[in-house]
Amino acid sequence: MHQALRSAALALALTVAFGTAVAKPTAKPTTKPIAVKPAASESAKANAYFDRLFDEDVARSPMASGYLGIKKNTDKWDDFSEAHQLEELGRTVKHLAELKANIDPAKLDEQTRISYRLFVFQSEKEIEGYKWRRHRYVFNQMSGLHADAPAFLINTHSIDNEADARAYIARLHGFPKLFDQLKARSRESQKIGVLPPKFVFPLLIEASRQVITGEPFDAPAPGVGKSALWADFSAKVEALGKLKPAVRAKLLAQGRNALLNSVKPAYLALIAMFEEQAKLATDDDGVWKLPEGNEFYAYMLRSSTTTQMSADEVHELGLREVARIHREMSAIKDRVGFTGDLPAFLAFMRDDPQFVYPGTPEGKAAYIERATQMIDDMRKRLPEFFGVLPKAQLVIKKVEPFREAGSASAFYEQPSADGKRPGAYYINTLDMHALPIWEMETLAHHEAIPGHHMQIAIAQELQGMPKFRRYGGFAAFDEGWALYAEAFPKEFGFYTDPYQDFGRLSDELLRAVRLVVDTGLHAKHWTRQQVLDYMHANTAGSDRDNFTETNRYIVWPGQATAYKVGMLKIMELREKARVALGPKFSLSAFHDVVLKNGALPMELLEDNVNDWVARQLGKRN
Secondary structure (H helix, E strand, O other), rough: OOOOOOOOHHHHHEEEEEEOOOOOOOOOOOOOOOOOOOOOOOOHHHHHHHHHHHHHHHHHHHHHHOOOOOOOOOOOOOOOOOHHHHHHHHHHHHHHHHHHOOOHHHHOOOOHHHHHHHHHHHHHHHHHHHHHHOOOOOOOOOOOHHHHHHHHHHOOOOOHHHHHHHHHHHHOOOHHHHHHHHHHHHHHHOOOOOOOOOOOOHHHHHHHHOOOOOOOOOOOOOOOOEEEHHHHHHHHOOOOOOOHHHHHHHHHHHHHHHHHHHHHHHHHHHHHHHHHHOOOOOOOOOOHHOOOOOHHHHHHHHHHHOOOOOOHHHHHHHEEEEEEEHHHHHHHHHHHHOOOOHHHHHHHHHHHHHHHOOOOHHHHHHHHHHHHHHHHHHHHHHHHOOOOOOOOOOOEEEEEEOOOOOOOOOEEOOOOOOOOOOEEEEEEEHHHHHHHHHHHHHHHHOOOOOOHHHHHHHHHOOOOOOHHHHOOOHHHHHOOOOOOHHHHHHHHHHOHHHHHHHHHHHHHHHHHHHHHHHHHHHOOOOHHHHHHHHHHHHOOHHHHHHHHHHHHHHHOHHHHHHHHHHHHHHHHHHHHHHHHHHHHHOOHHHHHHHHOOOOOHHHHHHHHHHHHHHHHHOOOO
């Protein structure tokens, strides 16, 4: 279960960097020629423009710089003010107009033509999205800077010298301003009737309190440990071996002061707003309740799936897929000799203790050890399935305590651009019942390899590709690939254990169920309880897992539909290519065509595959 559209945090920073909110222009934008050397080709001119804009955008976002491993403005947070959003509008509209005025797509080579189409697609999508900027919940239990800002400092802000430590302290002091900007946006949404449902607020309050629990916020006492931020900052400063003792002591004192006098008050003010908003929130969960809610949801579906599918079409697709997967599950039920019906088998898989590691430190360590072995087994066979392999390393980590409660059972965070920070497969061991043993193999394939790590690391490492394509993302592509990556290993001898094969089907079933319940919630006025009941009757998910999943769909409308729509498109394109090419078809070559062009909307992906097939058949040069 992916934490976000790529990594929740990178998605946040790059979304901000590339025009989170763009407004309808008040005047026609001016354009100017794109500066480039006279001898440069049209493609070189376009690519130089794309990279210049990417660099400018990243430079405007300290957080995007951090996620990409660039040490610049490390003492600052991004600007989340309304004024900055409006400024981003002007830049997006201006850049799109400049591109159309100065670049002739007919003169571009094939790759640059794809880049041109993608840039236009993204820009127009961002412009369209301005209307809905206040419909998206600024804070929710799945994402938001109340949790992502501490995670950013812990996982992204390295301290290699005294200057890095002082920048960390400056960011701690920056929490009040950061939260003030976000609170202002949240209150603007509140004015038009946009608030998360009531159940979200206790989760927000608990997550926020968790950040300011422990030393130095609480007095030293038996059982009181260091808070997450203090543990991180103090450990990083202590690890600086070349610091003079007096300098180290001063830095630690300043960090402690920043936590007590900036971070704590910022969180207390944020909690106060959450408590105030909780009194006004309702129990209606779907975005149909919002002003123009149906239109907003239609936009979110188009954005998530990168198709024109309607809510009714997505819902019916989900029902068909649920029925198909249930038939395949019944075959496994018979294979293992279970004598009851499918609902009884789902309950058995969900509830039998043999399928859960104990929630002890030893049990959690055993889970991670076995998951690591599964990843290593797949790693050895990757050359069979791919011509292009990622250079970035992959590590397996436990989710930090301060974000366990709101996080998915497992998720992936991408490596840094410089390769110094590896990709990470995070496992949430808060509730081991949410990590059934039979789900281990498919989960590792999805989040690590050949799923998110293959797709994201390869994209970042592409040569001769504009940066915005190497670091961009589309949920239908990213999550569609990861779900496809769960499935195809079955053809090559993986999932030999029928219970692990059940886990593969169970995870695919979850993605099919999402099509039903996401559209049910947001287009058909289903209640939260209806979703929980449907998931309990049709999946083997634990009560906690179903609870967390349902909460997620409520605050991220449309996002969960991307997985199955994207997977089915990739499978459709693979089968179409296999039939067309016959003995010329190569699975590794097909996978490389999908991955070596970076993330794309479904229409552009289909065009790429069709062009590849035509070349193989000698119909194109």
